[in-house]
Amino acid sequence: MFTDYTKIIIKSGDGGNGAATFRREKYVAAGGPDGGDGGNGGNIYFQVDKDKNTLIDFRYNKKFKAKNGENGSGSHCNGKYGEDLYIKVPIGTVVKDVETGKVIADLSEPGQTELILKGGRGGRGNSHFATSTRQAPRFSEDGEKGEEKEIILELKLLADVGLLGFPNVGKSTFLSIVTDAKPKIANYHFTTLEPNLGVVKTKDGSGFVIADIPGIIEGASEGVGLGIQFLRHVERTRLLLHFLDVSGQEGRDPVEDFYAINKELEKYSEKLSKRKQIIVANKMDAMQDEELIKKVEELAKKEGLELYKISAATKMGVEELIDHVNEVLKTLPKEDLIEVEDKMVYTLEDKKDSWEIKIENGVFKVTGKAIERLMGRINIEDNESMYYLQKNLKNMGVEDKLKEMGVKEGDTVILDDWELEWYE
Numbered sequence: 012m013f014t015d016y017t018k019i020i021i022k023s024g025d026g027g028n029g030a031a032t033f034r035r036e037k038y039v040a041a042g043g044p045d046g047g048d049g050g051n052g053g054n055i056y057f058q059v060d061k062d063k064n065t066l067i068d069f070r071y072n073k074k075f076k077a078k079n080g081e082n083g084s085g086s087h088c089n090g091k092y093g094e095d096l097y098i099k100v101p102i103g104t105v106v107k108d109v110e111t112g113k114v115i116a117d118l119s120e121p122g123q124t125e126l127i128l129k130g131g132r133g134g135r136g137n138s139h140f141a142t143s144t145r146q147a148p149r150f151s152e153d154g155e156k157g158e159e160k161e162i163i164l165e166l167k168l169l170a171d172v173g174l175l176g177f178p179n180v181g182k183s184t185f186l187s188i189v190t191d192a193k194p195k196i197a198n199y200h201f202t203t204l205e206p207n208l209g210v211v212k213t214k215d216g217s218g219f220v221i222a223d224i225p226g227i228i229e230g231a232s233e234g235v236g237l238g239i240q241f242l243r244h245v246e247r248t249r250l251l252l253h254f255l256d257v258s259g260q261e262g263r264d265p266v267e268d269f270y271a272i273n274k275e276l277e278k279y280s281e282k283l284s285k286r287k288q289i290i291v292a293n294k295m296d297a298m299q300d301e302e303l304i305k306k307v308e309e310l311a312k313k314e315g316l317e318l319y320k321i322s323a324a325t326k327m328g329v330e331e332l333i334d335h336v337n338e339v340l341k342t343l344p345k346e347d348l349i350e351v352e353d354k355m356v357y358t359l360e361d362k363k364d365s366w367e368i369k370i371e372n373g374v375f376k377v378t379g380k381a382i383e384r385l386m387g388r389i390n391i392e393d394n395e396s397m398y399y400l401q402k403n404l405k406n407m408g409v410e411d412k413l414k415e416m417g418v419k420e421g422d423t424v425i426l427d428d429w430e431l432e433w434y435e
Contacts, residue, residue, distance in 0.1 A: 015166040017069040018109060024052025024077040024093035026131035026154025029139075031390070032085035033147065044147060045087050046137040049154040052130030053077030053093035057106055057116060059123045060099035066166050068099075077128075080154055083136045093130055100164065103247065107163040115162070127162075131155030134387065140399070150396040153387030167247045170208060170222035171340055175245070176254030177268050179261065181293040183207065185254070185323040186223045189333055213337045222248065246280065249343045250336065251288045257303045257320075258294035265292070265303060266310050287343065289317045291332065296322040368412055375413060375424045375433075382409075386427040 027049025034045045055077050075098055081090035106116040106127060116125040134152035141148055174182040190209025207223040224245050245251070253272070255265035269290070277284035292307050304320070311318035319335070321328035366379030385403055390396040404410045413433070418424065422433045 015066060017066050017164050018073070018161060019069055019164060020074045020159060020161050021055050021098070021128055022074070022076040022159040023055050023128040023130040023157035025079040025157045026050070026052045026133040027080035027082040027090035027093075028153045029134035029136040029151035030083040030085060030088075031137040031149055031151040034086075044137040044141050045085055046151050047083030047085070047088040047090065048136050048139075049083045049133030049152075050080030050090035050092040051133045052080045052154070052157045053095045054126055054130050055128040056095060056097045057104070057118060057125050057127055058097045058099055059102045059104070059118050059121060061102065061121060063099060063101040065101060066104070066164055069164060077130055077157065079157070080130070080133045082154075083133070083151070087136070087138065089136075090133060092133075095130075097124070101166060103167050105165045105167055107165065109161040109163055128158055128160060131157045145395055145399070148395060148399075149393045150390040150399070152384075155384065155387075170248050171219040172211075172221040172250045172252060172336060173245050173248035174221065174223045174254060175251050175272055175288075177256075177263065177272070180254040180256040180268075181323045182223045182254050185291075185293070185321075185329070186221060188323055188326060188329060190221060211333060211337075213333065215337070217337065219337065219340055245276070245286075246283055248286070250339060251286055252291050252332075252336070253288050254291045254293050255307055256294050257292045257307055258297040259299040259303055260294070260297060264306075266306050269310060287339070289319060289332075289336070289339070292318060292320045293323055295320050295327060296325050366407065366409060368409070368416060370416065373422070375416065375418055375422060377409060377413075377424065377426050381407060382427050386429055389429075391429065 029049050030046035032044070032046045034043055055075065075096060077096040078093035080093040083090045100118055102119060102121060102123075104118045105114055106118070106125070107114055115127060118125060132155045134154040137148045137151045139152075140150065174186065176182050186207055186209050189211050209221055209223075210218050211221055212218045253269060255269060256263060257265055273284060276286075290307065290311050292304060295304070298304060308318060310316075317335075319328060319332045321332055323329065366377060366381045369376045369378075385400065385407075389400050401410075413424065418433050420433060420435050424431050424433045
């Protein structure tokens with residue numbers, strides 16, 4: 012089964028907690044703090060796997076999680092880092108953010124590896140919080156939680172040439188003749204359901220990849236039929252061969268077909284609509300009305316496009332077309348056909364200093380990553396730890412903001428999940 016679109020959930024590993032321990036040795040009356048740091052949580056990477064060609068592995072397995080970091084321990088022993096998770100995908104996979112729709116990564120190079128989601132940072136042990144006035148801190152820092160995201164994986168075929176045209180115009184027959192691909196061929200009045208790829212071997216020893224893009228019908232850009240799924244594959248091609256049936260057997264107007272498909276390309280992507288095209292008038296051997304080929308010739312002249320007349324069934328004109336395509340491809344650059352917006356790596360660092368205060372029913376709620384991090388290293392039962400909390404709230408500007416918002420002695424203040432009573 013060819014699968015080219017899926018949604019999955021990824022979660023990076025949680026950071027391990029720092030330890031709050033003290034040195035205990037014979038003949039050492041008052042050993043100092045020696046809590047080790049927690050290990051960082053595992054990152055999530057996406058990596059191109061040359062042996063994969065579909066996203067079928069993600070059809071049932073929808074959630075992927077990296078390993079958590081281990082907790083720190085005494086004697087300054089740091090916790091082990093969580094193992095990174097490498098998710099293998101076929102070449103041509105595009106990773107998108109579900110929430111924003113932005114492209115995060117375009118995995119179009121062999122062996123390419125991209126960091127997508129960073130793991131949570133490990134918490135610091137109590138040895139980091141010792142000062143000249145606080146020599147025995149009884150608190151440490153909890154590790155950061157990993158980040159969870161829903162993402163889209165889209166597979167866009169990597170082909171040099173794409174075959175366009177309505178169903179039953181001869182694209183599959185053409186592909187089977189010029190490559191080793193073996194598409195299902197019959198007098199179908201419905202479209203091929205899966206894209207087919209093949210490699211064309213040319214006389215000069217070079218070669219190029221050609222893709223039979225399943226029939227794009229009117230309304231494809233709005234999702235009619237399987238339109239959107241198929242249009243995404245056309246994005247990767249450098250050259251389009253637009254097949255038109257000039258036999259007249261189907262009773263279709265090739266000129267109307269040409270404009271109908273190009274209209275769908277333009278609706279889907281303006282950049283795609285400007286990609287170089289060559290018109291291929293197919294089924295010349297079975298032509299019943301010479302007026303049709305004359306109309307196609309006028310169309311090519313009007314649009315300034317090259318026209319090749321062939322019969323895929325009898326191989327008439329096929330060799331000349333392939334030779335010409337090979338020469339044209341040498342003049343077309345292999346550009347990055349998918350535009351990756353600002354490279355995104357999800358990270359907790361982006362929000363580490365953020366906090367906000369809301370008043371709900373007379374209660375002051377202080378939330379944000381900065382508050383989560385702070386409360387993760389507070390021991391509510393320890394006076395030194397509470398003093399450390401007050402000092403940090405003042406340094407962060409939270410205390411001044413609460414006063415500005417009218418907090419009074421005896422009011423309830425919720426810091427993350429901790430409910431405290433405000434006093435001056």
